[in-house]
Amino acid sequence: MTNQTYPKNAWYVAAMSEEIGLEKPLGRTICGERIAFYRPSENDIAAVLDFCPHRGAALSLGYVEDGLLVCGYHGLKIGEDGKTKEMPLQRVQGFPCMKSYAVEERYGFIWVWTGDQSKADEALIPHLEWAVSDDWAYGGGLYHIKCDYRLMIDNLMDLTHETYVHASSIGQKEIDESPVSTQVLGGEVITSRYMENIMAPPFWQAALKANGLADDVPVDRWQRCRFTPPSNVMIDVGVAHAGKGGFDAPKEFKASSIVVDFITPENDDTMWYFWGMARNFKPNDDALTDNIRDGQGGIFQEDLEVLECQQINLKSFPEYDLLKLNIDAGGVQSRRIIERIIQEEQKSSKQESTANNSATTSGKNEEIPLQTVSF
Incomplete structure (x- = not known):
């Protein structure tokens, strides 16, 4: 097990609401995750991995246009689901999907869930x-x-x-x-x-x-x-x-x-x-x-x-x-x-990994072809 020092399956305050405007994203590392926060619209908030799938540039250095996060390096546009939507003169169907994060705006704060996204429950955000x-x-x-x-x-x-x-x-x-x-x-x-x-x-x-x-x-x-x-x-x-x-x-x-x-x-x-x-x-x-x-x-x-x-x-x-x-x-x-929560997370993660490996080895092995992108 890794020497984890903080729980990941939890809601953390990542920013104050006023830190994120309509045109400019905010880049911030939370629990070791480099995240770009932005507003697809005035009353919405989104969070994706702060990494452009094209050349690895920080998406947070770009800008927001028509609800999409635009990379400031070569103009790639990514949605709140982490999928590339378009890029000048390129076919983007084969572009890898970037990680997206459960994120909520409440009480004047931006809350983000950095762990297993399937476990993100809005009801766990504390009432203030x-x-x-x-x-x-x-x-x-x-x-x-x-x-x-x-x-x-x-x-x-x-x-x-x-x-x-x-x-x-x-x-x-x-x-x-x-x-x-x-x-x-x-x-x-x-x-x-x-x-x-x-x-x-x-x-x-x-x-x-x-x-x-x-x-x-x-x-x-x-x-x-x-x-x-x-x-x-x-x-x-x-x-x-x-x-x-x-x-x-x-x-x-x-x-x-x-x-x-x-x-x-x-x-x-x-x-x-x-x-x-x-x-x-x-x-x-x-x-x-x-x-x-x-x-x-x-x-x-x-x-x-x-x-x-x-x-x-x-x-x-x-x-x-x-x-x-x-x-x-x-x-x-x-x-x-905190230590008990981390131990429980690691135990759960190990059990899920073991179950997934067992399911994979018990089935028929399939070779998945790599996708390539034409330039």
Whole structure:
């Protein structure tokens, strides 16, 4: 079996909707697959292997015309099914079909299934209530990070690092002084930390003020991180005026949000990080959405250097076994779920391969003539 590091039979966020226009495709590698995304029409999305069957050029460097993806090298036109439709002065019936991918546009994101296409089920795309409710507002962005995607999962499932990496914004000493609990519920992992009767850090002081609440009084603060395969982490975070119920406090006493983290492997050593924050207070305040997005983007920027240097260290010193402390339990349990999914995929793939080989050898061997293309 190959040393697979990420599940393939899963929906991954590949892009934000606004990244893909009507005329220009987007080339992006997802789970080791080089994919060209494009819009056959305004409300449709397609994804094919980013490889022209003529000379191997990147189709993503071309353009879209009449619903077809046009190679920018010699004008070959390919459809969303991966089949060549036409090419100047050429007969294209014998051209090989390129791989196409199950792809969906939902919640302002482009989702792609990189594994066995027969198993792609749209119902498996997670429901995001904050993305469809008028009671919520969302703002976010995208970072390309040079690290194993699992390091980001570790980072988000243990927020102890906030005290040190994000000291000027969301960090405070009470975080690493408060115990953290970890639960595995079905196929998800949840880590929780609660801090009572403390002063809010700068980011949450600003959020309280933006919500019309006093920002200079003691608060109860919470962090509830939820990992969902293949690599999504949603974090319930917030503060409420102390003694008003904490996480369960009425809306008029708290400022709370969901930190949205879609973590998509590019390959073994790099990843796409779709980050954002959904909030359920003042959802129509666009200026507030912009301010929160800018602040959150700066916070996540602080993680990048840490994670990329961590990746370099781990590659340079593979003989070192990392410590596993109680604060690491969320990341450790998440990795175990990922490993189990990968093992199940590989086992299923091996069984299918064995069955196909048996069916082939038990039947009559036929010689299939090679197709040639006349020039």
